[in-house]
Amino acid sequence: MQRPAVSLIGVPTDIGAGHRGASMGPEALRVAQIDQRLARMGLDVRDRGNLHGPFNPWQPPHAGYRHLPEVAEWNRAVHEAVHAELREGRLPVMLGGDHCLAIGSISAAARHCRERGKKLRVLWLDAHADSNTSTITPSGNIHGMPVACLCGNGPAELTGIGGRTPAVAPEVFRQIGIRSVDEGEKRLVREAGLVIYDMRHIDEVGMRRTMEEALDGVDADTHLHVSFDVDFLDPSIAPGVGTTVRGGPTYRESQLCMEMIADTGRLASLDIVELNPAFDKRNQTAKLAVDLVESLFGKSTLIR
Template sequence: MKKISIIGMPMDLGQLRRGVDMGPSAIRYADIVERLENNGFHVDDLGDVQIGRDRLETDPQTGIRNLTAVVKSSEQLMAKVEGVMKANSFPLILGGDHSIAIGTLAGVTKFRKRLGVIWFDAHGDLNTPETSPSGNIHGMPLAASIGLGEKKLTDIGGFTPKVEPENVVIIGARSLDEGEKNLIKEKGIKVYTMHEIDRVGMSSIIEETIAYFRNNGVDGVHLSFDLDGLDPLYAPGVGTPVAGGVTTREAHLAMELLAESQMITSAEFVEVNPILDERNKTGQLAVDLVGSLFGERIL
């Protein structure tokens, strides 16, 4: 029986809107453990990483918000993920804002040296302190994970980069800052915007992504799923909604095809904000998508 270990990461320090720290609770409330157990998995819910908020600040040198607290929390999450990987269990992390990916990837890549990453998101999260319009770390985790930006973020775990740019695929992008656009071109990062999704369809994009990773010889694939990748019509409870996004059905198809590929070796679902939600619609959607990722089918 396959083992799944759930780690809650109630982080809201990577951005300014309160409420996303309750995301793990909202996803649990939608019965994620029962859903996975009913599909034949052994599930161990490890509870939440304890996020301190002793001192919230903006770093005077870099303009980054809550740098010290995010670094500390990322190191805690990294250690939890390492423990899960050592136990040969599948790490499933529930966010929290998207800055948590820094800690997740630091833990996963201690065990997978050529990791592929699917970044399912309306945003690129490729800002550095120089390009960020806000100083919010939830706009920086992918840049930090490929070794760019603030050293305290890039060097978590004692090594950098965690992931090579050629092993990253962004899906669903429709809101990119100028600095991110330049970085994508400079590093040759593969990005499927909503234009490509509309034009060729989600099935073609996921099939191309699977083939791309196989050709690159990755030793595992991490799925980093930001619920704002979906259109706010379907996922209203997110902190930075962007109109014109992925439909519920397209997202389920993506998860189903990834399940069939058996390539996904770790995953996180982030940016669920129940304060902005409608009767836990987004938390429930996160659970439904997790179900599809782990093999649920209509028939």
């Protein structure tokens, strides 16, 4: 099987987050040598540098949203950059940045799928469901809203990115590792019919069965997008995030998750988001994230 050509796209902003610091995530991943590590695996890796957008004004919410104009501008830039790489036949890896940026990257993947007649499957690896709206959000932080916005439940500035509203249907998502859902959000995810494999599910059936279920139906016509929020990981191994939630996947569970995705051979686009070096210890979370991304691209102990 042909190895993918990979393009790294840095998006240095914490515009949608509740803590400063995710803007430093792209550089932390580069310090952890993400480009060299993937290149050593035989991949054609190009670092496209960083996108540019408005500074974080650090203002309170307005009509239920913090920094909506700035979030929209950053996501439009992400959308165009990711779509351009997909159009060239390359695999875009977005180095975030906070998770609001997935509105841009996933809407780009959805647009690409419409153009190529492919099915989209999104694996959302996260501690949070990220399905809040302006009326139920406790904070107004848009990094808690990207799934809702992608499914058409949000402001037009975000739901219309990519030229179609909604950008995707809820059934494209498989959310894995969820363990923190706000009270009002619980009703919304149920009404939307989102498929969620929370930590209780993983505890009961194990990561192998969970991933088999999440990947069921992925075939040669599927564009597989992985949106990897680093707070998916248990904070005992990944402290470098702004929104830690105890009880996440262990190192080995996380490795198995990535290895089983790699086994499909269908990975076509990737987000790495919410890495916050301000909370990290000697860049250990960035190094772990890169380690897991190597597994996602097929690194394994034995030839399989």
